[in-house]
Amino acid sequence: MARRIVITSGKGGVGKTTLCANIGGALSRLGAKVLLLDLDFGLNNLDVVLGVESKIVYDILDVITGKCRAKQALIADDKCDKLYILPTFHTFNLNNIDYEQIDKVINEVEYLFDYVIIDCPAGMDNGFARACSIAKEAIVVTTPHISAIRDADKILSMLSYYKMNSVGVVINRVRGDLTITGEMIDIDTIVDFLHTKIYGVVPEDDDISRNLLMGGVVESGEAFEAYNLIAKAIDHGSEVIYDCEKKYKGFWGSIRRKIKRTV
Amino acid sequence: MDANRSIDRLKNVLVQDKEQNPVKIMGILKNDITKLLSNYMEVDGDDVDVNLLVNNNGSYDLVIKSVVRRVKVIQTFVG
Numbered sequence: 001m002a003r004r005i006v007i008t009s010g011k012g013g014v015g016k017t018t019l020c021a022n023i024g025g026a027l028s029r030l031g032a033k034v035l036l037l038d039l040d041f042g043l044n045n046l047d048v049v050l051g052v053e054s055k056i057v058y059d060i061l062d063v064i065t066g067k068c069r070a071k072q073a074l075i076a077d078d079k080c081d082k083l084y085i086l087p088t089f090h091t092f093n094l095n096n097i098d099y100e101q102i103d104k105v106i107n108e109v110e111y112l113f114d115y116v117i118i119d120c121p122a123g124m125d126n127g128f129a130r131a132c133s134i135a136k137e138a139i140v141v142t143t144p145h146i147s148a149i150r151d152a153d154k155i156l157s158m159l160s161y162y163k164m165n166s167v168g169v170v171i172n173r174v175r176g177d178l179t180i181t182g183e184m185i186d187i188d189t190i191v192d193f194l195h196t197k198i199y200g201v202v203p204e205d206d207d208i209s210r211n212l213l214m215g216g217v218v219e220s221g222e223a224f225e226a227y228n229l230i231a232k233a234i235d236h237g238s239e240v241i242y243d244c245e246k247k248y249k250g251f252w253g254s255i256r257r258k259i260k261r262t263v
Numbered sequence: 264m265d266a267n268r269s270i271d272r273l274k275n276v277l278v279q280d281k282e283q284n285p286v287k288i289m290g291i292l293k294n295d296i297t298k299l300l301s302n303y304m305e306v307d308g309d310d311v312d313v314n315l316l317v318n319n320n321g322s323y324d325l326v327i328k329s330v331v332r333r334v335k336v337i338q339t340f341v342g
Binding site: 146149150153154179182183184185186189192193195 | 265266267269270272273274276277280320322
């Protein structure tokens with residue numbers, strides 16, 4: 001049985017899909033076989049983030065309606081050889097798909113994988129309920145901004161209804177140069193407020209933006225290290241968290257801070 | 264610094280959200296607590312007061328207050 005982990009946030013735009021792709025990549029680098037499942041129906045973007053949108057032949061709707069088998073719809077990632085994605089449909093769809101239908105699809109291919117990572121849509125209505133009903137574990141993504149933290153807090157309350165085996169938080173888009181000067185809410189405060197274990201933090205990194213241009217998982221830089229640490233935390237409970245402030249401490253760090261500000 | 268003011272705002276927002284949240288559960292909780300208490304003592308449901316308050320850390324303080332008319336004698340206490 002694969003570990004089924006939903007990545008959710010409540011608020012949109014905090015980096016669920018990017019995190020989903022890159023945690024999948026990091027887990028596959030640890031040797032795990034990973035399936036990424038996009039459940040953001042109609043607003044699918046996981047395929048674009050991974051850069052495999054041109055390879056899609058079948059999607060999950062074709063599997064549900066019996067046009068193909070689940071295995072045929074899987075797409076292998078170019079960069080990570082143990083990473084696969086099951087794309088969602090991109091058309092406006094008026095059929096109501098419930099979680100049992102999706103569950104059936106996952107059951108069909110689950111034996112091939114160690115992890116099924118589920119990309120949840122923003123919000124806390126039907127799409128969220130569907131994604132959470134399928135998952136056994138949850139990762140709540142937030143950023144160091146009040147609106148995102150507030151939504152994460154509500155989502156954490158909602159998750160208690162789904163009886164998850166484990167729930168953890170990832171704080172995305174952290175600016176070490178700003179937390180160090182007290183211009184951004186620091187990690188410890190967020191963790192205190194959310195009363196939940198933390199899987200890791202991801203620094204705001206230009207490499208992510210650069211990567212999104214052509215698609216594909218991040219393969220170097222600060223965010224790459226951070227994703228690897230998060231994968232270790234998920235995989236075997238390592239408690240090492242990426243230090244976003246490391247680069248901005250000390251003499252050279254203060255210069256780096258000033259440069260970042262003036263350029 | 265600015266972050267500290269922001270943290271105060273965050274705290275206020277979280278506390279406000281939580282004050283509205285647990286309304287539904289309170290009735291059920293009060294019934295269950297009354298039932299539990301009546302195993303050991305004579306209580307009237309109207310005298311049981313269950314309050315959930317949000318504290319400064321964003322967690323809850325549960326306050327149970329009740330008037331008890333008589334504590335029941337239970338077999339194990341007698342011997």
